[in-house]
Amino acid sequence: MKILQVAAEIFPLVKTGGLADVVGALPQALIAEGADVRLVLPGLPAILAGLEQSAVVCEIGAAFGAARVTLRRGVVKGSGVPAYVVDAPYLYKRPGNPYQAPDNSEWPDNAQRFALLGWVAAHIAAGELDPDWQADVLHAHDWHAAMACAYVSAHPASTAATVFTVHNLAYQGLFDPGDFPLLGLPSRFMMPASLEFHGQLSFMKAGLKYAQRVTTVSPTYAAEIATPEFGCGLDGVIRARGRDVSGILNGVDDDIWNPSDDPVIAAPYAASSLAGKAVCKAALQRALGLRVEPGTPLFGVVSRLTSQKGLDLVLAALPNLLAQGAQLAVQGSGDLPLEAAFSAAAAAHPGMVAVRLGYDEAFAHEMVAGCDAMLVPSRFEPCGLTQMYALRYGTVPVVRHVGGLVDTVVDAGGDADGAAAPNPLATGFMFGPALPAALSVALERTVAAYRQPEVWAALQQRGMAQNFSWATAARQYLAMYQGLNPNWGQGPRAGSPTPTAPTAKSGGASRLPA
Structure with a gap:
């Protein structure tokens, strides 16, 4: 089975969040299961630098505002996964991250930048840009790649099945409707039943409407986004897809996240011998200027500092946490007010x-x-x-009862006094309402368990025994792919046109159906 994965970032070359980790690991897991997998990535400087055995597949020419677009093929450094890279310096050779300038402002031509990615992916999938390979399945990841599903739908000859994975519905790729003519799609695609979304152009909606299957990165989140509370205005679209929407839990790459042979940490350790974790704790306390106190519970945050991540709740609960004699270590960046507030807390304590x-x-x-x-x-x-990395490292997670956190952490139960019997299957602590008081109770329960060494060690060992293998996720994706397309291996229908990409001037010059 030939599978084309499309995404804007990949670990370790370019990473802004968990999406890069998924794209770095899932293709390798699919290949290990016997699939023929290739990637399509934008030609960001770090991605071009990490493309080994690079060779030109074809010259696309002027497209989407770029005077020159070249399609390259090679393998991703470190993983050996085959990849196509869309080399368009005018659109991709920039500082900052894939989506924003160094000052955190959105690039004004993001619609063209990521429409090009989707357009190229759709035509690779159809076997038109690389005559030696075409895809059975095109799998697009998040809004940056979602337009690939629309371009496949508009293509007169593509036989590729399409899958779209929502990694975070809150980020939707919304653009001015005036950008639509730049995409080279028929006018019917800018209708409320298509890409129009409350007067805007929505790339996310392209995936939700045109992919044959929609997945999310956990089963609970798949159910949540069909509700007004979590649907970000798209819950009606998602409910209309019915059983076409499902959740497949992300995995953890054991080659990268493994405390027994992690080359970065101060000492290796395993569930059967946790002595090295105490060495790691002391090293971290020293590195951060915290008091080196083995018996003091050390809570951590490794996150984007945003309201979505609930970190304002941590700030509100911090006085109670410190009153219990605990320490807090934070790594991350994001909203300036949260950065300033955590910095102030560090200065005050x-x-x-x-x-x-x-x-x-x-x-x-x-x-x-x-x-x-x-x-x-x-x-x-x-x-x-x-939280999955934490479980792997014997670091007990404290999470809210929401999304994939529900699917990966089992609450310990008990109470703040440590008197109630804990859940014998527990791996962490969970709270419900997004309120400082609810988080504080969970923190009190956590500290109470920490004060009981046997209870704490059992939590650690059960967490480390959890299996979040990418092989499991890969097999679930393969089962989905296999049910999608009865025409594996068939080429494009006779008379398939040679693709011509939209340019900034021509707008709709692409040979797509009117």
């Missing part, structure tokens, strides 16, 4: 609160290994990888 602004992949490993407990109090959470 030296030795007990520490903050490292920015994201550093290696230091994230040190945080997960060195903390006793990891806070993930999200208001909504499509899957969450931090």
